[in-house]
Amino acid sequence: MPNTIEDIREKFKDNPFFSHIGFEIVHFEEGNVKIKLDIKEYLLNINGTLHGGVHATMLDYILGMVTRSVTKAKVVTTNLTVHYLSSISEGEIFAEAKVLQQGYKLAFTEGEIKDSQGNILAKGIGTFKLVRDK
Template sequence: MIKTLNPDFKTSIQEKLKQQEFMRYLGFEVTTIEEGRLEGELVLGQEHRQHMGFAHGGVIATLADIVAGLSAVTLVPKNHHVVTVELKVSYLNPGVGEKLLAKGWVLKQGSRLNFCEAEVYVTKGTNEPLLIAKASATMATIAPEAIRRED
């Protein structure tokens, strides 16, 4: 059973989002924060596309990593951190459209490792979102005292 160890997880996520420089640089916006689940979207610009006009695979993988990781953050104790241990992305369709939608969730919560999944969709006009990538990720929980910083 998935259960948060931080009853104030929404505030914790909001604080962590302020520090997500790369996410902000890409233009990714979080739209849903729930216990063990997170969603967001990215309006596709030319800078997000590869040479054939599709959403770049690196952008898609990054979104999968973000939503999977932050979904794990909703479950860990308040001052703990989450880092990616492993990420596997399967690309199912080309990302041709106007917006990417990313959904991540925790499949199995552990004391040190969280097993997560993510899906990335593309939208085009009024068509139903098309699933373009599916990811599985392992996210490690890091206690604050375990982080060594070099000065």
Template sequence: MTYAPFDPALDETPYGLQKHLGFELTHWDEDYARLELPLAPHLMNRAGIPHGGIYATLLDTVMGFAGCYTGTADHKKLALTLSLTTNFLSRPRGGRLIAEGWRTGGGAKTFFAEGSICDETGESIARGSGAFKVRATTL
């Protein structure tokens, strides 16, 4: 699927966890989001590969963004995770993680999403699914 170019006006100021981990939102559109994370030493586990919590965090975040697109920076929508399933498939071969999320269904207050993580070589690393509740208030 082809998506329109990312509108930089929709990019939000990075929050604390995002700054610490180092991921950035590289695309956001109706029912779709993409995050990228360069691998760094503070993301690794004792075996020298990214900690599984990094994959879960990226999937949780990218799926949440996928269900919260409004198309305008003046009207933000937020989501709370109700459930999250993460399946670990492989280890990265490259130096950058690419997470993609798709809103797959739901309604105005609850939505469902699926996500995947690969690296820049195309290695499929993790997949996930989740249920999310749209927050009652917007920013």
């Protein structure tokens, strides 16, 4: 099966978990991917702020998406580090990422989640195993 940018974009867009959380693809091209999330009440923790697991999930997705857009290979997260910098309770948030280094078997990627004013809410770095078709 071909692994074009369009194919990869559609696989993410059609992923049930991706849409269940409420993520939307804003932009998707090689090395330049942006997703957004409209914060809903069911995504808030007991403090009334966006649950940290949503931040981690969004970072995992954006890091994997940009890695896959560059490598055209399936990727598996082997490590994800999240730094929570600020909380949010409503509005839209956006995530973008870039590949820092790519080898044949591994890629290292970093990303950020920002609010609609550009304030950084969380940063993440991930290591991804590249799964090459045989």
